[in-house]
Amino acid sequence: MDVERRSTGSVAAPATLRLNAVIVSVVDTTPRVLTVRHADGRPALPYGLLRDDDRTLDRALRRWVGEQSGLELGYVEQLYTFGDVGRDPDETARTLSVAYLALVQPTAARGDAEWIDWYGLLPWEDWRAGAPPFLDAALRPALETWVDADPDPACRRRRRDRVDIAFGVDPEWDGVRVLDRYELLWEAGLVPEAQRDRGADGAPVPSTALDRRWQGEPLALDHRRIAATALGRLRGKLTYRPVVFELLPRTFTLRRLQQVVEALAGVSLHTQNFRRLVERGRFVEGTGEFEEQTGGRPAERFRFRPEVVLERPRPGLGLPRRS
Amino acid sequence: MDVERRSTGSVAAPATLRLNAVIVSVVDTTPRVLTVRHADGRPALPYGLLRDDDRTLDRALRRWVGEQSGLELGYVEQLYTFGDVGRDPDETARTLSVAYLALVQPTAARGDAEWIDWYGLLPWEDWRAGAPPFLDAALRPALETWVDADPDPACRRRRRDRVDIAFGVDPEWDGVRVLDRYELLWEAGLVPEAQRDRGADGAPVPSTALDRRWQGEPLALDHRRIAATALGRLRGKLTYRPVVFELLPRTFTLRRLQQVVEALAGVSLHTQNFRRLVERGRFVEGTGEFEEQTGGRPAERFRFRPEVVLERPRPGLGLPRRS
DNA sequence: ATGGATATGCTATATGTGAGCATAAGCAAT
DNA sequence: ATTGCTTATGCTCACATATAGCATATCCAT
Numbered sequence: 001m002d003v004e005r006r007s008t009g010s011v012a013a014p015a016t017l018r019l020n021a022v023i024v025s026v027v028d029t030t031p032r033v034l035t036v037r038h039a040d041g042r043p044a045l046p047y048g049l050l051r052d053d054d055r056t057l058d059r060a061l062r063r064w065v066g067e068q069s070g071l072e073l074g075y076v077e078q079l080y081t082f083g084d085v086g087r088d089p090d091e092t093a094r095t096l097s098v099a100y101l102a103l104v105q106p107t108a109a110r111g112d113a114e115w116i117d118w119y120g121l122l123p124w125e126d127w128r129a130g131a132p133p134f135l136d137a138a139l140r141p142a143l144e145t146w147v148d149a150d151p152d153p154a155c156r157r158r159r160r161d162r163v164d165i166a167f168g169v170d171p172e173w174d175g176v177r178v179l180d181r182y183e184l185l186w187e188a189g190l191v192p193e194a195q196r197d198r199g200a201d202g203a204p205v206p207s208t209a210l211d212r213r214w215q216g217e218p219l220a221l222d223h224r225r226i227a228a229t230a231l232g233r234l235r236g237k238l239t240y241r242p243v244v245f246e247l248l249p250r251t252f253t254l255r256r257l258q259q260v261v262e263a264l265a266g267v268s269l270h271t272q273n274f275r276r277l278v279e280r281g282r283f284v285e286g287t288g289e290f291e292e293q294t295g296g297r298p299a300e301r302f303r304f305r306p307e308v309v310l311e312r313p314r315p316g317l318g319l320p321r322r323s
Numbered sequence: 324m325d326v327e328r329r330s331t332g333s334v335a336a337p338a339t340l341r342l343n344a345v346i347v348s349v350v351d352t353t354p355r356v357l358t359v360r361h362a363d364g365r366p367a368l369p370y371g372l373l374r375d376d377d378r379t380l381d382r383a384l385r386r387w388v389g390e391q392s393g394l395e396l397g398y399v400e401q402l403y404t405f406g407d408v409g410r411d412p413d414e415t416a417r418t419l420s421v422a423y424l425a426l427v428q429p430t431a432a433r434g435d436a437e438w439i440d441w442y443g444l445l446p447w448e449d450w451r452a453g454a455p456p457f458l459d460a461a462l463r464p465a466l467e468t469w470v471d472a473d474p475d476p477a478c479r480r481r482r483r484d485r486v487d488i489a490f491g492v493d494p495e496w497d498g499v500r501v502l503d504r505y506e507l508l509w510e511a512g513l514v515p516e517a518q519r520d521r522g523a524d525g526a527p528v529p530s531t532a533l534d535r536r537w538q539g540e541p542l543a544l545d546h547r548r549i550a551a552t553a554l555g556r557l558r559g560k561l562t563y564r565p566v567v568f569e570l571l572p573r574t575f576t577l578r579r580l581q582q583v584v585e586a587l588a589g590v591s592l593h594t595q596n597f598r599r600l601v602e603r604g605r606f607v608e609g610t611g612e613f614e615e616q617t618g619g620r621p622a623e624r625f626r627f628r629p630e631v632v633l634e635r636p637r638p639g640l641g642l643p644r645r646s
Numbered sequence: 647a648t649g650g651a652t653a654t655g656c657t658a659t660a661t662g663t664g665a666g667c668a669t670a671a672g673c674a675a676t
Numbered sequence: 677a678t679t680g681c682t683t684a685t686g687c688t689c690a691c692a693t694a695t696a697g698c699a700t701a702t703c704c705a706t
Contacts, residue, residue, distance in 0.1 A: 015373065017338060017419070050338065050406070050417075057406040081404045081421050083373070083380040094373075096340070098404050164633055174636040255652075273695065275654070280693095296652025297702035310487055313497040318694080578683075596664065598685070619683025620671040643664070647706100654701075661694075670685070676678080 015083075015094040018047045019061050020223070022079065022230035023071065023102045025115070026247050029128075031263045032106075032115040033227060034069065038220035039090070043116060045223045047097070061100050069113050075103040075246040077237075080229050087222050089196075101230045103246040119266070120217045121227050125178055128268050134214045139190070140167060142210045146188035175266055178232035182225060185215075192218045193225075235265055240316035242283055245304040253291050253299035254278060261317055277318055283308050338406075338417040341370045342384050343546070345402065345553035346394065346425045348438070349570050352451075354586045355429075355438040356550060357392065361543035362413075366439060368546045370420070384423050392436050398426040398569040400560075403552050410545050412519075424553045426569040442589070443540045444550050448501055451591050457537045462513070463490060465533045469511035498589055498642075501555035505548060508538075515541045516548075558588055563639035565606055568627040576614050576622035577601060588642050596643035604638060606631050 022045060023034040038044035048064030050057070062073050079099040088095045109115055119126040124135055140163075147159040166180035167173070185191050190210045218224055237243050238261065247260055258274050278284055284302035291299045308315045345368060346357040361367035371387030373380070385396050402422040411418045432438050442449040447458055463486075470482040489503035490496070508514045513533045541547055560566050561584065570583055581597050601607055607625035614622045631638045 015340060017340075052408075052417075055408050057404070078403060080401060081380070083421070085378050094375075098406070161633060168636065172636055176637070253653090270696070271652095272654075272656090272697085277694090292703090295704065296650080297654080297704095299653060310484060313491065313495055314499075576684090593663095593665070594683095595666085595685080595687090599663095615672090618673070619681080620685080622684060641663085649706085650704085652701100652703080654699100656699080657697085659695080659697100661692100663692075664690090666688090666690105668685100668687080671683085673680105673682080675680085 015096050016091060017050060018095060018097045019050065019057065019064070020045045020047045020097045020099045020226060021061060021065055021102055022099065022227055023065070023069075023073070023104060024118070024230070024234070024247070025104050025106045026260045026263045027106045027115070029259050029263050031118040033118050033121070033230075034071075034109065035114050035116050035219070036068075037112045037114075040220055042218060042220040043114065044220035045099075045226060046113065057098060058100075061102075065102070068111070070110050071104055071107060073102045073104060075243060077101045077233075079226070079233055082222060082226065084222075097226070099226045099229065101233060103243065105247060105249060116217070118227065118231060121219065121224055122178065122182065122231065123214065123216050124181065125175075125231065125266050127173065127175075127266050128262055131173070134211075135167075138211055138214050139185075142190055143167065143184065143188055146190070176232050176236045178228045178235065179225070182228035186225070191215050191224070193222070231264075238264060238317055240314040242304070242308060242315055242317070244317065245283075248304070251287055251289065251301040251303050253301055254284075255299055257284070257302070274317075281308065281315060281317075282311065283315065283317070338419050339414060340373060341418060341420045342373065342380065342387070343368045343370045343420045343422040343549055344384060344388055344425055345422065345550055346388070346392075346396070346427060347441070347553070347557070347570070348427050348429045349583045349586045350429045350438070352582050352586050354441040356441050356444070356553075357394075357432065358437050358439050358542070359391075360435045360437075363543055365541065365543040366437065367543035368422075368549060369436065380421060381423075384425075388425070392433050394427055394430060396425045396427060398566060400424045400556075402549070402556055405545060405549065407545075420549070422549045422552065424556060426557075426566060428570060428572060439540070441550065441554060444542065444547055445501065445505065445554065446537065446539050447504065448498075448554065448589050450496065450498075450589050451585055454496070457534075458490075461534055461537050462508075465513055466490065466507065466511055469513070499555050499559045501551045501558065502548070505551035509548070514538050514547070516545070554587075561587060561640055562642065563637040565627070565631060565638055565640070567640065568606075571627075574610055574612065574624040574626050576624055577607070578622055580607070580625070584640055584642070590642060593643045597640075600641055600643065604631065604640070605634065606638065606640070 021034075025032050025034075034046060035043035036046045046065065046068060048060065048068065050060045051063075054060035054063060057078070058076055061076060065071055065073055077100065079101050081096060081098045083094065083096045085094050087097070124132055124139060126132065143163050147156055147163060150156045150159060162180070162184060166177050166184050168177075182191075186194050189195070192215060216224070219227065234243070244257065244260055244264070248257065254275055255271075257278065258269055258271065261274075262269055282305060285305050287301045287303055289301045291301055344357075348355050348357075357369060358366035359369045369388065369391060371383065371391065373383045374386075377383035377386060380401070381399055384399060388394055388396055400423065402424050404419060404421045406417065406419045408417050410420070447455055447462060449455065466486050470479055470486060473479045473482060485503070485507060489500050489507050491500075505514070509517050512518070515538060539547070542550065557566070567580065567583055567587070571580065577598055578594075580601065581592055581594065584597070585592055605628060608628050610624045610626055612624045614624055
């Protein structure tokens with residue numbers, strides 16, 4: 001990128017620009033994210049560069065994802081642009097990443113690419129079997145310690161509020177606040193990245209210990225943060241746009257639809273109410289075909305009705321709680 | 324920005340990076356956006372550059388907005404990163420803009436900066452006095468002409484669907500789809516920018532005429548598109564985060580709160596139901612003071628209760644329709 | 647046949663929303 | 677003082693929607 005000069009005389013930062021992709025698919029009941037191997041051996045989100053002949057950022061993304069992995073991306077959405085200094089400790093210049101979310105149907109990974117479990121990265125986000133026990137047993141206590149560690153009462157107060165909002169005790173857990181939670185854990189020094197990222201600055205990392213098992217699998221650089229942003233955004237979008245269907249084949253059973261929604265939302269849903277929502281919302285139409293391998297009563301196969309977006313202003317699958 | 328080389332041998336595009344700000348305040352009942360004068364004489368969104376010593380993009384934004392206009396930004400949110408080629412016809416390199424939304428309380432503009440009416444840019448978005456009459460009289464017919472202008476029936480079908488979704492006939496008008504609407508008008512050649520932007524390519528601009536009055540005031544470059552993105556995002560956010568209060572002084576009457584919400588949402592609200600929402604949602608608390616200059620019964624002054632974000636998962640002001 | 651699993655329908659209750667009526671309390675002109 | 681207009685505020689009814697169950701249908705494996 002060109003070095004620009006500001007009229008005030010200071011030199012604009014030279015920067016490296018990247019496009020990052022959080023490519024998601026749901027296999028069985030597991031939401032997965034495509035990763036590649038980074039120089040430091042950790043998994044990382046795939047990235048690519050912008051070329052002169054890429055007319056738009058979206059097209060650039062589709063091009064290099066196709067080149068690298070052979071995947072044809074369907075649904076694509078810009079997530080966020082990350083540009084803090086020190087994101088990549090090996091680079092001398094600032095690295096700017098424009099991150100994208102993409103949804104695809106299950107496909108085999110190619111080359112060094114690998115699908116990993118999204119909840120392997122963010123284990124506290126999976127509430128399908130109820131609240132993860134380690135939340136109360138280990139995570140919240142560790143956060144408490146961090147809250148109390150600040151000498152200033154006002155700061156403690158702010159920390160406590162943030163924890164309460166993100167990890168919701170009094171109100172309830174808000175599935176969308178994935179990034180808030182990750183950032184708190186990072187600040188509290190409860191994920192390995194905190195150590196790594198602050199090594200340069202020499203700022204002290206709180207020593208609050210948290211068992212490795214509950215810290216989740218880290219990614220290279222700040223990529224777990226990007227993955228958290230993506231999960232939060234996707235969960236939000238589910239409720240007002242019919243994006244789930246991008247992850248499903250042309251026909252599917254209602255149970256399968258529910259599984260995929262549950263995988264992304266990270267909660268178990270009340271089946272009967274979910275079905276009512278789906279049918280009354282006219283998201284799908286029956287095909288008359290039936291699935292035989294259900295292990296129970298055969299389920300009808302449905303297909304998505306794209307017309308819903310014409311019929312209702314903000315068609316999304318509300319999430320009827322509980323199993 | 325550094326010129327990068329990809330392993331495939333192609334040269335990465337040199338690019339210029341900017342930060343753009345959509346700075347919003349509501350004066351009386353008018354939502355306003357801060358503009359500066361661009362080289363071509365048109366108003367433009369203020370922009371600034373990233374410096375080495377800006378640790379984060381947010382900080383960079385706050386720094387140069389402060390330097391340029393003296394404004395201290397409170398609420399700031401990253402909107403979108405725009406990077407299509409040809410955004411700035413005068414630049415040889417691609418210009419990347421990371422756009423931000425910022426909310427401030429009414430403040431005088433400094434230097435060449437000027438506050439302009441947001442609905443001067445997007446007149447079809449203001450439904451506070453009911454549906455703008457020119458929508459049915461001029462805008463929709465012009466869009467119809469554009470829809471029918473495509474020789475391919477499948478394309479016509481897609482165009483019609485997009486128009487129906489964005490300008491909602493059967494379902495209803497969705498206030499959030501501001502960008503969809505602006506983009507359609509652009510594609511249909513119904514805003515002056517379309518002419519300007521496509522001059523270079525030589526692609527034909529549809530000749531569908533639309534009275535200048537209904538095209539809205541254009542901004543320099545693609546800044547009206549950014550302003551549209553901002554309005555849509557803000558309208559969405561209103562419904563699930565208490566951001567309105569960033570635009571209000573410490574105490575305010577419920578009527579004032581309603582005015583500001585109406586100004587942003589672009590609709591008139593049912594006062595009684597709005598009050599019910601606000602009070603039952605515990606967004607505010609009374610101060611016991613009363614406004615005397617109402618021209619009617621004195622109104623109590625209220626203050627925002629920041630605790631709501633602790634009490635409820637997604638506290639926002641639903642929009643009870645109609646006046 | 648029996649039990650377990652899945653699919654699917656139905657309903658009682660609570661809650662939320664839209665729309666309107668009614669009253670309270672100020673000001674201004676008569 | 678009375679009347680009428682304005683804004684503020686309280687209340688209610690009807691209707692839509694969501695929550696949480698119960699109940700039944702239909703298959704498979706034993």
